[in-house]
Amino acid sequence: MEFETKYITPDIKLALFEGKLFKTEVMFEHHMLVWFISGETKIIQADATHIFGAGDIFLIPRNQLATIINYPRDGKPHKTVAMHLTKERLKEFYTRHTAVGKLQPLQKVYRFSKHPLLESCLASLIPYFDLGDDLPPDLAAIKIEEAISILRSIDKAMDGLLADFEEPGKIDLTDFMERHYMFNMTLDRFGYLTGRSLATFRRDFKKTFNTTPQKWLTEKRLELAHYQIAEKKRKPTDVYFEVGFENLSHFSYAFKSHFGYPPNALFKDRD
Template sequence: MEFETKYITPDIKLSEFKGKGFKTEVIFEHHILVWFISGETKIIQADATYTFHSGDIFLIPRNQLTTVINYPKDGAPHKAVAMHLTKERLKDFYARHKAVGRIVSQPKVYRFSKHPLLESCLASLIPYFDLGENLPPDIAAIKIEEAISILRSIDKSVDGLLADFEEPGKINLSDFMERHFMFNMTMDRFGYLTGRSLATFRRDFKKTYHTTPQKWLTEKRLQLAHYEMSEKKRKPIDVYFEVGFENLSHFSSAFKNYFGYPPNSLFNK
């Protein structure tokens, strides 16, 4: 089996991937704390790209368009423990603990590489995965609260993220789309993240761009791909997924239809 996931609670899992590579685009419903055991992960968001290796610990914020690319490395599988910090658990925590400073959400990926306290907290879960036993609910609650407390002791600013329970409000559509067009999401999700119903999203998009979302997204993605290949000399197979296409054949066909020549011809000039 190339991909295996073991759960000891619905919010704590161990994943292991032994294939050549695994790519996905997601919007995480909850903040996720990840301890990276082996392999390599690249996380691409609108404003930054992060690469993580064995021993790294990081926190991915919820409601952010994210491309995740996982690879085995150095003969070891891609293996990681992930803990979901749900809104319900965080609300309960902050009902008992006062947040530090003003709550201003910072939708960035937090890095806590090889921190001994966090690593010890997450490593203590491994025996439950090995035994194939569920973690008792009271122990699971203790471990998650321990992780939250350690995060707050390491980085005082993390309260700005963890104690923010607001859902996305209506925001400037043009600013959002220009920063996130390369993420292959449904129109429903684009609407949700800009604080709009699907109908309102389509109507506001038409007013802003005088075209349909699908046509605009395809053209923007192709233009970005052209830049990556012509200026940075990247190959089509390394570009198509990152700019928002699901497969290479669809990308190549759309590229040729739009520019009048196939993407490979850029490397023959």
Template structure:
């Protein structure tokens, strides 16, 4: 896979994927403001899926589980400008403001397709990626401040996201896992997002589900895959990414071990009907 990232600063980069497909499961440490130059991205979260194409601009809030699948499109690479909005940068920004209404944050992705102000702000960064000398830190700071200011001007809910600096607190483990089991995260990350240490997470998980996290996660993902095949009529290549498996051969092996037949058997059954 040919992937390049050109950084102006640790907070601003130009990302490019040349290969057919790239998939990852993430929780972003920082809010991510992304402008699509070319290509296509599918983002799968517990309660919604999104498809983004050239010209789209969107903000992904931090600490939200998501499966990200990047594709080239129309012969062009998957190419984006990405701006990290760190807690440190945002604290500095909001420290200079008074009377900010901090509504309850929403985990949804905020979409700003073809918004002229944001597009102009992010497109103005493109020439700097071609410069050989270092990008001036003061200009980087101005650009990030400009982007935050535009977001606040065009989205009344954005303060609830950007001005919220709380870390995940201890939440109900059962409801969280039932909602997010399809994301292939390290067990430590599940623990962090439910407000627990690794040891406490494993103890609470055993108490709630009477098995280990890994066994439970594998079973739940395979059950979801079976449902997608049988009821949604999807193909294995469409499904194995979205249910938390890294490659098709491992998924097919685990599926057959669980159900006694491979995923292709369901496809053959459908074609005979």
């Protein structure tokens, strides 16, 4: 079995992956706090790429588009503990604690490399994954509140993220799409993140780009792939999933249809 997932509650899980590579496009509904036990993950966002390995701890804010690629490393599987910081739990927390500073969503992945307090908090969960029905009923709430308190003590600006409960408002479509076109998300998701219904998103997109979202997204992804292969000397097998295609055969077919030659043709002039 390549995948195994154990839960304390739906908000706290232990995930194990033993395959060669697993890639997914995500937009988390809730903030996600992750502790790496083994393996490696690459997180690709519009403005940055992050690589995390054993011992690393990081927080991915909600409503952020990202491509996530998981690998085993050093003969060990990809193994993580993940905790969802839901809006419901955070709202309850902030009824008892005053948020400090300006409430402003911060658009980045937070890295807490082997922070002893966070590592202790998350490592203490390991014995509970095998308890099943014997789990103390209030444990999840206690451990999540502990994690929130530690995050706030580490970063004084953390309230700006955790205490912000607003949904995405209507934003500039051109800027957002130019920064996020490589993420293989549904049009519903693109609409949500730009503060639009699907129908409004389609209408505004046509007015802004004078074409359909599907055609524009495909062409932009192919142009990015061409640049990565031709200029950055990367292999098509390393590029297609990072630019928004689900499989290599579809990517190769679309590439040849658009440019008139397959992606491997760009290797002919290389030493």
